[in-house]
Amino acid sequence: GLGIGIVGLPNVGKSTLFNAITRAGALAANYPFATIDKNVGIVTVPDPRLKALSDVFTKGDRVPPIIPTAVEFVDIAGLVKGAHKGEGLGNQFLANIREVDAIAHVVRCFEDPNVVHVAGQVNPIDDIETINTELILADMYGLEKRIENLKKKAKSNDRDSAELMALAQSILKVLEEGKPARAGEYEMPVPKDFGLMTIKPVIYVANVSEEFLTEDNDMVRAVREYAAKEGAEVVKISAQIEAELSEMSPEESKEFLADLGVEESGLDQLVKVGYKTLGLITFITSGEKEVRAWTIREGTKAPGAAGQIHSDLEKGFIRSEVIEWDKMVEAGSWANAKSKGWVRTEGKDYVVKDGDVLYILSGI
Numbered sequence: 001g002l003g004i005g006i007v008g009l010p011n012v013g014k015s016t017l018f019n020a021i022t023r024a025g026a027l028a029a030n031y032p033f034a035t036i037d038k039n040v041g042i043v044t045v046p047d048p049r050l051k052a053l054s055d056v057f058t059k060g061d062r063v064p065p066i067i068p069t070a071v072e073f074v075d076i077a078g079l080v081k082g083a084h085k086g087e088g089l090g091n092q093f094l095a096n097i098r099e100v101d102a103i104a105h106v107v108r109c110f111e112d113p114n115v116v117h118v119a120g121q122v123n124p125i126d127d128i129e130t131i132n133t134e135l136i137l138a139d140m141y142g143l144e145k146r147i148e149n150l151k152k153k154a155k156s157n158d159r160d161s162a163e164l165m166a167l168a169q170s171i172l173k174v175l176e177e178g179k180p181a182r183a184g185e186y187e188m189p190v191p192k193d194f195g196l197m198t199i200k201p202v203i204y205v206a207n208v209s210e211e212f213l214t215e216d217n218d219m220v221r222a223v224r225e226y227a228a229k230e231g232a233e234v235v236k237i238s239a240q241i242e243a244e245l246s247e248m249s250p251e252e253s254k255e256f257l258a259d260l261g262v263e264e265s266g267l268d269q270l271v272k273v274g275y276k277t278l279g280l281i282t283f284i285t286s287g288e289k290e291v292r293a294w295t296i297r298e299g300t301k302a303p304g305a306a307g308q309i310h311s312d313l314e315k316g317f318i319r320s321e322v323i324e325w326d327k328m329v330e331a332g333s334w335a336n337a338k339s340k341g342w343v344r345t346e347g348k349d350y351v352v353k354d355g356d357v358l359y360i361l362s363g364i
């Protein structure tokens with residue numbers, strides 16, 4: 001599946017955040033996939049559209065269950081200075097981080113004399129650069145090996161290899177300037193098997209103490225400035241508050257958040273930003289049996305969306321009935337929506353939009 005890896009220096013609040021994630025995931029009993037791995041946590045994507053649709057399809061006391069979609073978070077421990085050379089847990093770290101599709105980089109933006117900082121003082125920009133440097137060095141190392149390989153192949157007049165080598169060299173140039181691979185512009189898409197970590201989009205997670213949830217402190221401001229230059233998103237959270245929230249009922253946590261003066265938990269914000277960063281959208285299947293959200297990449301066509309539900313639906317895809325979720329809510333039923341002419345029939349080339357309600361017709 002698609003995952004977001006949590007990285008950061010030691011003692012910045014990663015475990016606190018990750019524990020909150022796994023506890024929140026354990027509570028989301030409706031989510032159909034159990035946690036796969038002890039370093040993987042699942043957070044459901046908050047989506048009020050599902051409740052509205054569930055109301056539409058409620059018959060008496062039969063309320064269709066809501067099945068939200070989710071984002072996977074992977075705890076990637078072991079990043080220390082020298083990780084790119086395989087120091088510490090370096091190798092395991094690199095293997096784990098290569099698997100994820102985006103990175104949530106936790107940055108310490110809280111002061112606490114009781115929590116030792118690895119570098120002796122709290123400086124979020126230094127911290128960010130320490131991690132980024134490790135990742136850039138690891139990518140350079142990997143890419144150099146790759147170039148050696150491609151050189152040999154290119155010699156035997158393999159055109160593809162020659163093109164890939166040119167690409168690898170232009171990425172290497174970006175890395176040598178101390179920049180992450182994602183900062184560059186390239187002639188062709190960077191293949192996944194280059195195994196580059198700094199090509200992945202980053203979300204900076206500024207971990208603050210609770211008094212700075214409503215207002216930024218200087219450290220958060222510095223992180224925002226740094227991220228803006230990279231075009232990266234920032235989510236401000238308090239890992240400790242998230243840990244407390246993960247122990248509460250939905251009603252309790254609502255009240256607690258209101259007392260703190262914030263509208264949305266940090267985790268909810270992180271999930272939403274993560275979803276967007278991964279280029280994901282949601283389509284919905286909806287009826288009396290259940291109301292369910294499904295995740296696809298932006299740009300996926302109707303058969304691909306059908307394949308998320310079941311591979312047979314993709315193989316046997318004939319057409320799809322499509323209606324925007326809010327039109328469905330307004331119509332109040334499939335029959336009514338149809339008689340109003342709001343249900344479209346779309347074929348194989350239809351690009352599914354966020355919030356579409358689909359009904360797939362399949363020949364299998």
Ligand code: GDP
Nearest residue numbers: 010011012013014015016110112115208209239
């Ligand atoms: P990790 O090494 O990055 O996984 O960091 P931990 O989650 O283990 O956190 C290190 C220490 O910092 C723990 O004692 C946490 O309780 C503490 N900590 C985490 N977040 C905060 C925070 O927002 N404020 C304060 N004061 N302490 C925090």
